[in-house]
Amino acid sequence: MSTPCPLDTLCPMHLDLSPDGGICHVGPTMARVLDGLSWHHRPVLELIHVDRPRGLDAFSDLVQQSGRKLRLRLRADEVRLSGVLVRKPCGGAIIDCSFGIGVGEAVARYGLSGRDFAPTDLSVEFLFLQEAKSAAMSASRRLNRRLQSARILAETQAFTDTLTGLGNRRALDQALDRLTHEGRPFALMQIDLDLFKAVNDSLGHGAGDAVLQAVAERIDAIVRSGDTAARVGGDEFVLIFPGLADAARLERIAARLIAAIEEPVFHDRQACRVSASIGIACSEHCATTGIAPLEAADRALYDAKHAGRGRAAFAKGHGSLAEPAVLKEP
Structure with a gap:
């Protein structure tokens, strides 16, 4: 039985890259994002485009950005990501990604929940607030419908003869x-x-x-x-x-x-x-x-x-x- 990768828990949206820039492993949430794409051992820059810094067309250039914030974009469906790259001592690199302010749209697109994010990720707090807001709005809509129905019923009763159902x-x-x-x-x-x-x-x-x-x-x-x-x-x-x-x-x-x-x-x-x-x-x-x-x-x-x-x-x-x-x- 293989030992679970600690990064899968700490960074569920990470990409583990080999020295030549091929994808050798991805976190469980990133696997859901890349579902349907053939990513194993595929060059990372074939799947992900670096918007900023500009001009990073080779993996060797990308590695030079270790520790800097990256603006990324999935080539398949134009989903935008934020990321940071760190070099591995044995060669290659790890890119940890997040959805940033687009987390709400991503959650709906990929069917994600709080379990798909690291416990310390602020996205979990955002999801909680979003779910709380959605629940509050849903409760508000139900209450408004009930109040509207009650108002209409009260107005109808106020203008209706109770015995015959005609107007009063x-x-x-x-x-x-x-x-x-x-x-x-x-x-x-x-x-x-x-x-x-x-x-x-x-x-x-x-x-x-x-x-x-x-x-x-x-x-x-x-x-x-x-x-x-x-x-x-x-x-x-x-x-x-x-x-x-x-x-x-x-x-x-x-x-x-x-x-x-x-x-x-x-x-x-x-x-x-x-x-x-x-x-x-x-x-x-x-x-x-x-x-x-x-x-x-x-x-x-x-x-x-x-x-x-x-x-x-x-x-x-x-x-x-x-x-x-x-x-x-x-």
Whole structure:
């Protein structure tokens, strides 16, 4: 069994050179760097170029630099090294190398770790600091992602009605403020459920909650992705349609909503039946009357209820619906 070379531990990146400049041994880390290259007994200057001092093209010239700092470069992949050469008493030389400030790139390129460096090499400290920095940055990124997720969740919850999943009053106010600030036209529908109190009184609040959730799902299936649908009271909903002011389209949407909401909701095998009264207002018309769209829609909703359940009405001056749907009593 051969005796381990002490230099392999003290200088794992050394090159042991024969009197004619051939490589007769390399340290374990240098062996990893030269992996795939035929280095045994090969002239060192065929594998390594001396950048500084300049003009060292022969091994005899290189030996004259004993004790001086060398700037080296691997010819195969342009990796830069620092080195120092010392002569051996029996002839030849030892060149001890290091990566210098390029140690981080070298570690990634060759898959090195702290075990590949001498225990006293400052590169070990650098690797420790680099690993600590990487771990700290990774922990910071994880924390930032968690904080971002928590912030998004908190913001979502702050603007969401917990029972139905639609927006809440805050979401409605934000949407109205944004559209008003942008000066974009929009239509607004205020919906109030007819006979909802009767469901709550006769079948209980569980049935009432089931009705509200079903109504919210039906509303969500009808509105567009850019619209706002909010539950603003017990059985009150408000819808905002940006860019929509066509009375015929609004009439068709209202008719679809009334028809969808009239479909019975089953809770504990009991059919829960409600309908919807709808008040409609358009921002452009409200601008001429000086009445806020939400107030105008609320007045129109009162008119719809006063005329009979299960119908829709435009705010005064906005036009009128041709044949409003009327709730069929169960």
